[in-house]
Amino acid sequence: MYGFEALTFNIHGGYLEAIVRGHRSGLLTAADYNNLCQCETLEDIKMHLSATEYGPYLQNEPSPLHTTTIVEKCTLKLVDEYKQMLCQATEPLSTFLEYITYGHMIDNVVLIVTGTLHERDVQELLEKCHPLGMFDSIATLAVAQNMKELYRLVLVDTPLAPYFSECITSEDLDDMNIEIMRNTLYKAYLEDFYRFCQKLGGATAEIMSDLLAFEADRRAVNITINSIGTELTRDDRRKLYSSFGLLYPYGHEELAVSEDIDQVRAVMEKYPPYQSIFSKLSYGESQLLDKAFYEEEVKRLCLAFEQQFHYAVFFAYMRLREQEIRNLMWISECVAQNQKSRVHDSVVFIF
Amino acid sequence: MESSENGRESNEGISVKEENILNFLDSVDGYLILMDSLSSTLRQGWLELASARHSMGASRINSTLFDLKLHPASTTLQVNDQSAAPDRELPHFTLCKWASSNNPEKYFEEAKFGEDELLKKSNSLRHRDISHNSEIQARSPESVGSPVTVDDQAEKERYKSLSMFGTLVSPKLRASQLSFETALEMLVEVSNMRASLLCAHDQVQKDMETATK
Numbered sequence: 001m002y003g004f005e006a007l008t009f010n011i012h013g014g015y016l017e018a019i020v021r022g023h024r025s026g027l028l029t030a031a032d033y034n035n036l037c038q039c040e041t042l043e044d045i046k047m048h049l050s051a052t053e054y055g056p057y058l059q060n061e062p063s064p065l066h067t068t069t070i071v072e073k074c075t076l077k078l079v080d081e082y083k084q085m086l087c088q089a090t091e092p093l094s095t096f097l098e099y100i101t102y103g104h105m106i107d108n109v110v111l112i113v114t115g116t117l118h119e120r121d122v123q124e125l126l127e128k129c130h131p132l133g134m135f136d137s138i139a140t141l142a143v144a145q146n147m148k149e150l151y152r153l154v155l156v157d158t159p160l161a162p163y164f165s166e167c168i169t170s171e172d173l174d175d176m177n178i179e180i181m182r183n184t185l186y187k188a189y190l191e192d193f194y195r196f197c198q199k200l201g202g203a204t205a206e207i208m209s210d211l212l213a214f215e216a217d218r219r220a221v222n223i224t225i226n227s228i229g230t231e232l233t234r235d236d237r238r239k240l241y242s243s244f245g246l247l248y249p250y251g252h253e254e255l256a257v258s259e260d261i262d263q264v265r266a267v268m269e270k271y272p273p274y275q276s277i278f279s280k281l282s283y284g285e286s287q288l289l290d291k292a293f294y295e296e297e298v299k300r301l302c303l304a305f306e307q308q309f310h311y312a313v314f315f316a317y318m319r320l321r322e323q324e325i326r327n328l329m330w331i332s333e334c335v336a337q338n339q340k341s342r343v344h345d346s347v348v349f350i351f
Numbered sequence: 352m353e354s355s356e357n358g359r360e361s362n363e364g365i366s367v368k369e370e371n372i373l374n375f376l377d378s379v380d381g382y383l384i385l386m387d388s389l390s391s392t393l394r395q396g397w398l399e400l401a402s403a404r405h406s407m408g409a410s411r412i413n414s415t416l417f418d419l420k421l422h423p424a425s426t427t428l429q430v431n432d433q434s435a436a437p438d439r440e441l442p443h444f445t446l447c448k449w450a451s452s453n454n455p456e457k458y459f460e461e462a463k464f465g466e467d468e469l470l471k472k473s474n475s476l477r478h479r480d481i482s483h484n485s486e487i488q489a490r491s492p493e494s495v496g497s498p499v500t501v502d503d504q505a506e507k508e509r510y511k512s513l514s515m516f517g518t519l520v521s522p523k524l525r526a527s528q529l530s531f532e533t534a535l536e537m538l539v540e541v542s543n544m545r546a547s548l549l550c551a552h553d554q555v556q557k558d559m560e561t562a563t564k
Contacts, residue, residue: 068409071409107408107410107411108410111410111411111415111416114416114515114517115415115416118416118417118418118419118420118515119418119419119420120415120416120417120419124415125415127415128409128410128413128415129410130410175514175515175517175518176514176518178517179517179518179519182517183519222521223519225521225522226519226520226521226522227519229506229510230510230518230519231518232518232519286522287402287522287523287526290405290406290521326405329404329405329409330401330405333398333401333404333405334398334401337394337397337398337401339394339398342398345402346402346405
């Protein structure tokens with residue numbers, strides 16, 4: 001019953017909640033970002049990060065550094081923390097933590113299938129996969145010719161199996177089918193995660209519903225904008241939207257028929273939580289939309305830590321770390337390309 | 352009478368030499384402006400690509416997704432054979448963009464129009480125009496009245512080339528594609544400008560050698 005988690009949560013979840021709150025305090029602050037934004041070279045960035053929790057992961061990297069190396073090592077730190085928490089977790093927290101990684105699993109599946117379609121070497125593709133989304137039979141994905149084989153040979157034994165029921169066809173895999181498969185899988189995953197959180201109930205259900213609804217709405221907007229001018233039909237576009245969220249169902253109906261960014265804006269401005277996002281953009285502009293959405297997401301994720309005795313802090317921490325890694329990637333790219341004046345275009349401060 | 356005719360001839364000779372020098376300096380100026388524009392367009396393209404990677408994720412934008420299957424080039428470069436046009440001393444480069452198997456000549460003609468414009472400019476004295484830089488930056492295949500007009504086929508070819516990263520890609524990736532496309536056009540302009548620059552340089556050198564004899 002909601003409100004009584006304080007009596008029982010700490011029995012199984014108290015230690016890990018304390019761990020994750022400790023990890024949260026290690027997130028980079030605005031002062032750290034200001035120092036990083038003033039770096040002249042990637043070696044300077046490495047030197048500044050050596051004073052943070054990323055230090056041990058970067059200290060042995062030889063020069064010259066590359067931006068992808070910085071991102072890989074920072075991601076390794078996140079993976080290590082996640083695995084430490086997962087091995088200590090009991091049900092249902094362990095299932096909750098596994099749900100957090102299914103999005104990366106979907107990305108890895110699509111990467112392998114797309115790369116195989118383009119006649120790339122499987123080992124090369126495996127090196128580019130996100131470590132949080134790895135599973136044992138992932139290399140076997142290269143054998144499949146269509147989605148039925150993909151499911152039958154590999155994915156039937158993975159957590160993604162239930163999400164395939166909506167996209168199993170005998171059509172050969174091509175770029176459009178793969179894209180629809182990606183978005184259909186992610187839609188099914190989000191809906192499943194949402195239902196799981198609702199079953200958990202209490203503060204977890206309340207906070208995660210808000211976070212997942214925001215994620216579903218953001219995906220709907222991104223799918224709409226990215227599909228403008230492409231061959232994706234309105235019906236296919238509508239099928240990719242999740243069946244929950246603030247925009248469901250009327251906002252989705254309007255987004256499905258939107259043909260440009262201004263029409264998308266007109267739809268979103270009817271919903272008060274998204275008015276503030278679109279008010280930061282000028283008409284016809286979509287370049288800063290990503291940053292505006294990330295800023296709103298960070299605000300909501302930070303609010304999750306204001307309450308105790310729920311699992312949403314784990315989700316929030318993972319997402320905040322991923323945002324931090326995105327920030328570091330952007331700063332590194334701006335420094336490497338000698339474009340430091342553009343560094344604040346995409347950096348989202350967390351604290 | 353003869354001395355006045357000789358004087359007129361030498362005055363004309365001097366003005367031709369001065370014109371050659373001015374042509375050379377004009378070509379150098381045009382070449383440097385183009386190189387500067389090319390550098391800034393390429394920088395913009397690389398940053399937009401990084402922005403697209405930041406937006407879509409590193410797993411969606413990386414070199415392992417490049418298509419290694421054999422397919423025809425969507426853009427080709429043609430070098431005019433000097434024997435076919437003996438009146439032309441300069442090698443001439445022409446870009447054939449987004450050529451389809453149905454209509455390979457169409458874009459060739461449209462792209463060539465831009466190069467002919469450039470040749471006309473290089474053959475006459477060019478006044479320094481500080482807006483030339485912004486014209487090149489602003490000129491995009493989508494602008495109305497630009498030398499290379501965009502139609503559905505070009506848009507389809509453009510999306511097809513981006514489909515290796517997925518069919519629903521961020522507008523930032525498309526902007527990056529346009530920047531690199533513009534940079535490619537500029538490269539061809541730079542090559543043509545360099546050819547006229549070298550020709551003008553040879554002319555000036557000949558004049559100097561004649562003057563010293």
